[in-house]
Amino acid sequence: MREFRDALPPELPARTEIIDGNLIISASDRTVQKFFESLSPDIPLRTEIIDGNLIVSPFGTPRHARIARILSRALIPVEDANGWESFDGNVDICIEGPRDAMAPDYCIVPLDAPLWGGREILSSGVIMVAEVVSPGSTRTDHLVKPGVYAGCGIPIMMIIDPVSSPPAVTVLSDPEDGAYRTAVHAELGKPVRIPDPVDFDLDTSIFL
Template sequence: MVMTAPKRSDQHAPAEEQPTPRTPREFFESLPPTFSLRAEIIDGNLRMSPSGPLQHARTARRLSRALIPVEDKNDWESFSGDVDVFIEGPRDTLVPDYCLAPVNAPLWGDRELLSSALIMVAEIVSTGSMETDRATKPRIYAEGGIPIMLIIDPIASPPTITVLSDPEKGTYRAMSHTQLGKPVRLPSPVDFDLDLDTSTFL
């Protein structure tokens, strides 16, 4: 015997139901764009954190402006704290404070840049992100094959900028630490013709 449900008026029809997220990845993909919170998947766990302070945005903007000649020369573009990066391998999603990528870099889905397509990322350390920015994210970015990572650390004593490069098996094999205020040379594939003036990050 076939049973049919009674017809309901279209006026009272329920909205189309969405499946309940079961994993951090599904929950992340169901989130609407958030302008005051940053949603990331780190080591398989969904983390929500406030957007960085004004100094984060200012430093990221100054880094972006310094690298405009590199962007123009190579047909690259940059993003400052407003793009999701899908980390191939661990399937995490990070939101770097700064990201350098080819124009029209490939996406995972419709909102995340693929890590394998990126040129460089940068994180700006704050009191609430010290462990994540200094240790956790470098490992994840290396796992994703991103050639260069910068760690701009204005709260270190003394303030420093760390350049990580040559990723292999979840670690960056090349590392250099420079006190903020001194010039830094960025390695391949950026190959910045001039030393990067880090005094603007203080």
């Protein structure tokens, strides 16, 4: 708790609790959104709004960041061919409707992706997101975020899970009614297909 307190403003809104190593701040939607918008972009913590709660967690390990960067490099040919750009872990996505704020480990967007203010990319402009699972994010990455991303129509979500047994990659696509209809699962080391609009065969051995 101390590492969160040292980095966050002294006055936290409403109820706070620690779950799986993450600080959960609960209050009214307006209070949480206002508090999130007041945070400095240089804060040394990862902050997201999920289901109206502000989730504050430490940044991932070097391995976590390395996997996101490896994915980014692998998909550079796709970006160049389509005039897209990518971000690995340093932008927020505003989920249109509830205005939740997500911080994916990786995302692909068009160069002219719409913005919400100066800090967030609107979810309607996002082509693909990816999350790298850590011990404290297993439930959120596998069970919560797919529904959020599918619900706002992001075409593809990839989950790279180096902490599962065996380590694996899951590619989710075809969002409809708040869920992805198609899921392709592969152990790390085996190829996996990323469907349209990305349209790329990924060799997941690059993550080993």
